[in-house]
Amino acid sequence: MTPRAQALAALGAAAVLPLFLNPGGIALHNMVLAAAYVVMALGLNIVVGFANLLDLGYVAFFAIGAHVTAYFGSGFWANTHVAFLVGGPEAHVPGIHLNFLIVLVLAAIATAVAGLLIGLPTLRLRGDYVGIVTLAFGEIIGQIVSNGRQISLFGGSLTGGPSGISVIDPIDLPFAGRFDALHLRPWYWFALALVALTLVVNVRLRDSRIGRAWMALRDDEAAAASAGVPIVRTKLQAYATGAALGGIAGAFLASYLTTVDPHQFTFSFSIFILAMVVLGGLGSIWGVVVGAIVLSVINNYLLPSVLAGLPRDLGLDFDLSMISSGIYGLLLVLIMLLRPEGLVPRRVRFPRERAVARTIMNIRGKRVAGA
Structure with a gap:
């Protein structure tokens, strides 16, 4: 069976599975969350896995996408009344109420612009310094979300503040x-x-020219520049694309959860999504899907349900969910020791990708010889 047929079979099985589950049960709820996490993890994989650009503030794009949904799909702007391609009670109550497909496009555009903004300060940075800048960006957005109620905007406030924004349109x-x-x-x-x-x-x-440019950048930035890869544009495209996917997932989650809460946008969530990418395999598309599903099951099912009583059985008095970040960290350490390339490692299968790799190695060899 070809990879494309395997993918179609997997998606077909996933589409049929809800028919055998309670339509309002916790299992289906966890599956919805897992699907949203897969979209986020695939977006971060473009930045971290394809282009090798460290991003520790990915939660910022989740927050921006969620707030776009709150702005254009709720009664947050109560001093106005705009309804476009929506029905039901939303068409007759104050606020801005746009069709969700339009909101998705707006969220993608807003987060892509934010991705460009976060990418600009990192163009001259390398390694850990990139992580520090992206971490700062995520923390800045988190603080704006928490304290934005004090900022006046269009007769209202920038955000809902500590209480968040509720009653978002389905x-x-x-x-x-x-x-x-x-x-x-x-x-x-x-x-x-x-x-x-x-x-x-x-x-x-991945199979396009920009994908090959990202992979050349990942293997050796200096050699990629020598081979004619436009470094600045390539980096910014990676940040913008990854951010847009994170914003789309954030917009969906805001509508699904019907609320935007500042407690959702913490640094630990960025690490949670990054752990999915590392666990599955950096640069591996299907590996990231597997990693996202595995960590989602651990976070939403195993820790709160199956293993919730384990500390009590051992005579300890604490909740496993309180140390979930430590559990993910331990899991990553084990993966790095036992399977450093992830659960489903990236494979070089395409002749063009091999050609790029050979070009990089040749340029690297000439540079070393010239030195």
Whole structure:
């Protein structure tokens, strides 16, 4: 079976699975969250796995995408009344209410611009310094979300502050109707469609000229520049593309959870998504999918349900969810020791990618010989 057939079979099985589950149960809820995490992890993989650019503030794009949904799909701007391609009660209440597909596009644009802004200060930086700048960007966005209620904007405030923004509109599609919070199958299928679209984008980008430029940048930046790769444009494209996917996932989660809470946008969430990429395999598309699903199951099912009583059984008095970051860290250490390339390592299968690698090695050899 070809890889494409395997992918279609996997997506088909994933699409059929909800028919055998309770439409309002916790299992389907966790599957919706896992699908959203897959989209985020695939976006971060473009930055970290394809282009080898460290990003410790990826939660910022989640926050921006979620707030775009809150701005254009809720009653947050109560001093106005705009409704476009929406039905139900949202069409008759104050606020800005746009069709969710339009909101997705706006979230992608806003986060892509934010990705460019975070990419600009890192153009002359290397290694750990890039991580520090991206970490600072994520913390800045988090502080703005928490304290934005004190900033006046268009007769209201920039954010909802510590209390967040609630009662966000559900998805309302022209032919699918209004999604119900108690019937999760449409939510899951929509999230799965986002996953399929993100996979297509990842595969197409990996095999394109820009994808080969990212991989050349990952292998050796100086040699890539010598081979004619435009370093500045290539880096900014990686940041913008990865950020756009993170914003799309954030916009979906805001609508699904019906709220935007500052406690969602913490540094630990950036590490959570980064751990998915490292666990699955840097630069491996299907590895990242596997890593995202594994960590989502651990975070949303194993720790709060299956292993919740383990400390008590051992005579200890604490909640495993309180040390989840430490558990993820231990898991990453074990993966680095036992399988450093991840659960599903990246494979060089394409002649053009091999040609780029050979070019990089030849330029590197000439540079060393000249030195």
